[in-house]
Amino acid sequence: MANIDISEREFKQYPKKKKKIKGSSIITFIFLAMIALAVLVPLYVIIVTSFKTLDQITLGRIFDLPTTWTFEGWNKAWSEVCSGMTCNGVKAGFFTSIKILIPSIAISVGLASITGYALALWKIKWAGSFLFVLFICAFVPFQVIMIPLVLITAKLGIYGTFWAVAIVHGVLSMPFLTLIFRNFYKDIPPELINAALMDSGSFWRIFGEIVLPMSGNIIIVVLILVITGVWNDFLIGLTFGGFGAQPMTVILANTVITGTGAVRYNVDMAAALLTALPPLIVYFALGKFFVQGISAGAIKG
Amino acid sequence: MPEIRFKDIVKQYGYVTVLEDLNLKVSDGEFLVLLGPSGCGKTTLLNMLAGLVEVTAGEITIGGKDVTDLDPKDRGLAMVFQSYALYPTKTVEGNLKFGLAAQKLPKAEVMERVNWAADLLQIQPLMKRKPAELSGGQRQRVAIGRALVKNVEVFLFDEPLSNLDAKLRTEMRLEIKKLHNELQKTIVYVTHDQVEAMTMATSIAIMNQGVIQQFGSPDDVYENPANLFVAKFIGAPPMNIIAATIAIKGKKILATHAASGVSMDISKYDFTHKPADGAKVYVGMRPEHFAIGSDITGKEAASFDLPVLYAEKPGSDGNAYLNSGDEQIAVRIESAMVKDLQGADARLKIAFPHDKFSVFDAQTESRI
Numbered sequence: 258m259a260n261i262d263i264s265e266r267e268f269k270q271y272p273k274k275k276k277k278i279k280g281s282s283i284i285t286f287i288f289l290a291m292i293a294l295a296v297l298v299p300l301y302v303i304i305v306t307s308f309k310t311l312d313q314i315t316l317g318r319i320f321d322l323p324t325t326w327t328f329e330g331w332n333k334a335w336s337e338v339c340s341g342m343t344c345n346g347v348k349a350g351f352f353t354s355i356k357i358l359i360p361s362i363a364i365s366v367g368l369a370s371i372t373g374y375a376l377a378l379w380k381i382k383w384a385g386s387f388l389f390v391l392f393i394c395a396f397v398p399f400q401v402i403m404i405p406l407v408l409i410t411a412k413l414g415i416y417g418t419f420w421a422v423a424i425v426h427g428v429l430s431m432p433f434l435t436l437i438f439r440n441f442y443k444d445i446p447p448e449l450i451n452a453a454l455m456d457s458g459s460f461w462r463i464f465g466e467i468v469l470p471m472s473g474n475i476i477i478v479v480l481i482l483v484i485t486g487v488w489n490d491f492l493i494g495l496t497f498g499g500f501g502a503q504p505m506t507v508i509l510a511n512t513v514i515t516g517t518g519a520v521r522y523n524v525d526m527a528a529a530l531l532t533a534l535p536p537l538i539v540y541f542a543l544g545k546f547f548v549q550g551i552s553a554g555a556i557k558g
Numbered sequence: 559m560p561e562i563r564f565k566d567i568v569k570q571y572g573y574v575t576v577l578e579d580l581n582l583k584v585s586d587g588e589f590l591v592l593l594g595p596s597g598c599g600k601t602t603l604l605n606m607l608a609g610l611v612e613v614t615a616g617e618i619t620i621g622g623k624d625v626t627d628l629d630p631k632d633r634g635l636a637m638v639f640q641s642y643a644l645y646p647t648k649t650v651e652g653n654l655k656f657g658l659a660a661q662k663l664p665k666a667e668v669m670e671r672v673n674w675a676a677d678l679l680q681i682q683p684l685m686k687r688k689p690a691e692l693s694g695g696q697r698q699r700v701a702i703g704r705a706l707v708k709n710v711e712v713f714l715f716d717e718p719l720s721n722l723d724a725k726l727r728t729e730m731r732l733e734i735k736k737l738h739n740e741l742q743k744t745i746v747y748v749t750h751d752q753v754e755a756m757t758m759a760t761s762i763a764i765m766n767q768g769v770i771q772q773f774g775s776p777d778d779v780y781e782n783p784a785n786l787f788v789a790k791f792i793g794a795p796p797m798n799i800i801a802a803t804i805a806i807k808g809k810k811i812l813a814t815h816a817a818s819g820v821s822m823d824i825s826k827y828d829f830t831h832k833p834a835d836g837a838k839v840y841v842g843m844r845p846e847h848f849a850i851g852s853d854i855t856g857k858e859a860a861s862f863d864l865p866v867l868y869a870e871k872p873g874s875d876g877n878a879y880l881n882s883g884d885e886q887i888a889v890r891i892e893s894a895m896v897k898d899l900q901g902a903d904a905r906l907k908i909a910f911p912h913d914k915f916s917v918f919d920a921q922t923e924s925r926i
Contacts, residue, residue: 451610451630452643456704457659458631466656470647
C-alpha cells in the first residue's frame with residue numbers, strides 16, 4: 258500500500274461555520290459583565306488613589322486619573338506607616354506572614370497528603386469513621402474552638418509566636434485538605450497500587466516513589482488554597498500572634514483603623530494593595546495548573 | 559519446588575458468596591489458565607493467590623508453605639495486570655527497577671537482572687521512555703519485564719492481552735508461550751478468551767459462578783466437556799447441543815431429536831452410565847466433525863438434511879448455520895461453499911460420525 262504524506266495533500270479551504278448567539282447567552286453575558294464591574298470599579302479606584310497625591314485626593318473626584326503619578330503612598334505604606342507604637346510600615350508584617358506561611362504549608366500539606374493517601378489506598382480499619390470525623394471537623398467554625406486553642410498554645414509556650422499561628426493554620430486546614438487529597442488518590446487505578454504492593458509493599462516507598470510524583474496537580478491546587486487562606490487570614494493571626502507575630506493583614510488593619518491626624522487615603526490604598534499582592538501573584542503564576550488540577554480527577558491517564 | 563494448592567477456599571463479599579469450597583492444585587512448571595465468563599470468580603481467585611484480596615476461609619499454600627495471611631510482597635510471586643499498571647512517572651528502566659523494590663539486592667545485581675529482562679523482551683531501546691510514550695504492545699512487554707526481573711517461580715497474569723488489538727494479541731500469545739517454554743516457571747493465567755486458553759495452557763480450569771466446572775488439559779476439555787456449560791463455552795462456533803429422547807432398541811441406543819425427527823445412533827458413545835429408555839438427554843456435536851455432501855458415506859451415526867439459515871466466512875474456513883426446527887446447528891464448511899449456500903432456499907446434507915458425540919443428562923447437565 259502506498260503511504261501518502263499528509264503534507265502533500267491538497268489543502269482545501271472550507272467556509273467557516275457561523276455561530277449563532279442565543280438570547281440566553283446574552284443574558285449570561287450581561288450578568289457576568291455586571292459581576293466583573295462590581296469588582297473592577299472599586300479596584301480601579303483603589304489603584305488610581307494609591308498613586309495620587311494627598312492634595313488631589315482631598316478634591317474627592319475618585320474616578321479621575323492622578324494628575325501627577327507618585328509612589329509616595331507606596332513608599333510610606335511599605336516602610337513608614339504606624340501600627341500601634343511601631344512605625345515600620347507593612348514591611349514587618351510581610352516578613353511575619355512569610356514566616357507563618359512556610360511552616361503552615363509544610364504542616365497542612367504534609368499531614369493531609371499522607372493521611373489522604375493512607376485513607377484512599379490502604380485498607381485501614383475504621384477508615385470510614387475517621388473520614389466522617391474529618392468531615393465533621395472540616396465544618397466546625399473556628400470561633401467555636403478559638404478559646405480552648407488559645408489556652409492550648411499558651412500551655413505549649415508558643416502563644417504570641419509565629420509558630421502558634423502557623424500550627425493553628427496547619428491543623429485547622431488539615432481536615433478539608435485531607436478530604437481533597439483522599440478524593441484525588443481515590444482515582445488512582447487500583448491495579449497500580451496492587452502492582453506497587455507486590456513490587457515493594459512499603460507504605461513510605463510507595464508514597465514517595467509512586468504516589469507523590471503523580472500528585473503534582475493536586476499539590477498546586479492545595480498550595481493555592483493554603484497560601485491564599487493563610488495570607489488573607491486576619492482572625493487567627495490576630496488571636497494567636499499577640500504583639501510579636503502580627504501578620505500583614507493585622508498590621509494593615511491597625512494602620513488603617515488607628516486615626517491620628519488626617520486619613521491618608523493614598524497610603525491606606527497602597528498598603529491594602531501591597532497586602533493583597535502576594536496571593537494574586539500566586540494565582541497568576543499557578544492559575545493554569547489550578548484549573549488542570551481541579552479537572553485532573555476527571556481525566557484518566 | 560513450588561506447587562500451588564487452594565484448599566476449601568471460601569470468599570464472601572458481605573452476604574454474597576463468590577467462591578465456595580474451592581479446591582485446586584497447580585503443579586510445578588504448569589501453565590494453568592483460569593477460564594470463564596465475566597464475574598465467574600477467576601480474577602478473585604488470582605487476586606487471593608497474589609494476596610491482594612483476603613480469603614474468607616480456607617488455605618493457600620505455595621510449595622507447601624501456608625501463604626494465606628502473608629503480604630503480597632512476601633509470597634514470591636510476580637504479576638502482570640490487565641491495564642499493565644506501569645508507574646506513569648517512572649521510565650521503563652525505573653519501572654523494571656521498582657519491580658525489585660522489595661528484594662534488597664546490590665545495585666550490580668539489579669542492573670544485571672534489568673538488562674537481562676530488557677534483552678529477553680527486546681525493550682532495550684525503550685529504557686529511557688515513560689509509559690505514556692509507549693504503544694500498547696510495548697507497555698505489555700514492560701509489564702512482563704517488571705514481573706520477570708523478580709526471578710520468582712510463580713507468575714500470575716490477569717487478562718494481560720485483552721487491551722491489545724487482534725494482531726498484537728496473537729503475537730504476544732506466542733511470546734508468552736515461548737517465555738514459559740524457555741523459563742519453565744509456573745504460570746497462572748486468567749482470561750475469558752478461549753483461544754488464549756486453548757493455545758497456551760498445559761491445563762485449563764473452567765469456572766462458572768464460583769465453581770470449577772472442569773479441570774483438565776486443553777484437549778481433554780475440548781473433546782470431553784464435563785458438562786453442558788463447558789461444552790457451550792469452549793469452541794467457536796460452540797458445540798451444537800440438541801435435546802433428544804433415548805430409545806433403546808436391542809443393542810442399539812438411539813437418541814431422537816423431536817423437532818427434526820432425526821434419530822442419532824449413539825451406541826458407540828462411551829457412556830459412564832447407560833441411560834434408561836425414554837430418558838431426556840442433550841446430544842453435543844462439534845461443528846467441524848460433520849461430514850458434508852459428497853463426503854457422506856452413509857455409515858454415519860446420524861444424517862440431517864436441513865435448510866440453511868445463513869453462511870459466513872470469517873477466515874480460512876466457512877460456517878453454515880442450519881435450521882433444525884428448534885435449535886440452530888452450526889457446521890464447519892469449506893470457504894468455497896459459502897457462496898452456494900447463501901441463497902434463500904439453500905439446503906445442506908450433513909452427517910455425524912459415531913465416535914464424536916458428547917451426551918449430557920438433561921436434568922443434571924453433566925456428561926454421562
